[in-house]
Amino acid sequence: MAFIGGGNMASAIIGGLIANGLPASQITVVEPFEAARDALKAKFGIDALPTASAALAGQDLVVWAVKPQTFKDAAAAAAPHTAQALHLSVAAGITTDSIAQWLGTGRIVRAMPNTPALVGKGMTGLFARPEVDAEGQALIERVIGTTGQLVWVDGEAKLDAVTALSGSGPAYVFLFLEAMTQAGVDMGLTAPQAYQLAVATFQGASELAARSDEPASVLRERVTSKGGTTYAAITHMQQAGLPQTFIAALRKAEARAQELAQEFGR
Ligand SMILES: NC(=O)C1=CN([C@@H]2O[C@H](COP(=O)(O)OP(=O)(O)OC[C@H]3O[C@@H](n4cnc5c(N)ncnc54)[C@H](O)[C@@H]3O)[C@@H](O)[C@H]2O)C=CC1
Numbered sequence: 001m002a003f004i005g006g007g008n009m010a011s012a013i014i015g016g017l018i019a020n021g022l023p024a025s026q027i028t029v030v031e032p033f034e035a036a037r038d039a040l041k042a043k044f045g046i047d048a049l050p051t052a053s054a055a056l057a058g059q060d061l062v063v064w065a066v067k068p069q070t071f072k073d074a075a076a077a078a079a080p081h082t083a084q085a086l087h088l089s090v091a092a093g094i095t096t097d098s099i100a101q102w103l104g105t106g107r108i109v110r111a112m113p114n115t116p117a118l119v120g121k122g123m124t125g126l127f128a129r130p131e132v133d134a135e136g137q138a139l140i141e142r143v144i145g146t147t148g149q150l151v152w153v154d155g156e157a158k159l160d161a162v163t164a165l166s167g168s169g170p171a172y173v174f175l176f177l178e179a180m181t182q183a184g185v186d187m188g189l190t191a192p193q194a195y196q197l198a199v200a201t202f203q204g205a206s207e208l209a210a211r212s213d214e215p216a217s218v219l220r221e222r223v224t225s226k227g228g229t230t231y232a233a234i235t236h237m238q239q240a241g242l243p244q245t246f247i248a249a250l251r252k253a254e255a256r257a258q259e260l261a262q263e264f265g266r
């Protein structure tokens, strides 16, 4: 298989594949920036190519891990060598209609991963065009499965929702971690203590939710004694409109994903 673009997302997926037994020698990467090529060599022992070439011919799967802005140019360079392959794109907002036009094939799966893929805890939404058969989908599941969980969506527009929720989502969690840490420091804890408490709380609560049959609202109520400390905090958050603000923020991210397709498509 081949990767076009050898940055963060490509490294997360390559790391997962190698950890699951795929030899690095079976992975070809096109990466124009020398520093990124050096990093791939140091991390995985992969000698990445600076430009697309005939070395891409005969690959079963081509993973597109370039920025939305560079996809069209990268596609123009690689397309002559990759028409026979199944294609997997992780670029935010770029539609498979655009990719099909640029590559001259409709065998495309679009994915929206997230950065916890770097530690094997990723969450990826996937959409397959009708031209992709069951065998192709199974191959994609094997590849993405090495980075964490996955979910297929039945309409491409739903990937904008996945982007807003789990694609951008780690940043929301990090923002909460920053705020909780600041609050801890304000209340007299050291910054490392406050950060450890915040991170472990997210980890523990997420694990509890993942293992529980009960909805989050019930888990929340169980922490919230009437008239107690949690009640005081949650009441303030609700009165300040935090849930509504949060929901509106995700709609902003969804709208931005839709705009990106307009800006960088076709
Ligand atoms: N970082 C994130 O949380 C997520 C990112 N994505 C998507 O993944 C894609 C890649 O993002 P990152 O890995 O974070 O970016 P990155 O900047 O780390 O990697 C992109 C790589 O592409 C290389 N590149 C530039 N022009 C090229 C060309 N013509 N041919 C081949 N390679 C070229 C760059 O040198 C760079 O190393 C983006 O489209 C982004 O929307 C998707 C989900 C989450």
Ligand SMILES: O=C(O)[C@@H]1CCC=N1
Binding pocket: 092, 163, 167, 168
């Ligand atoms: O912010 C972005 O556009 C990309 C897509 C999801 C996470 N990062």
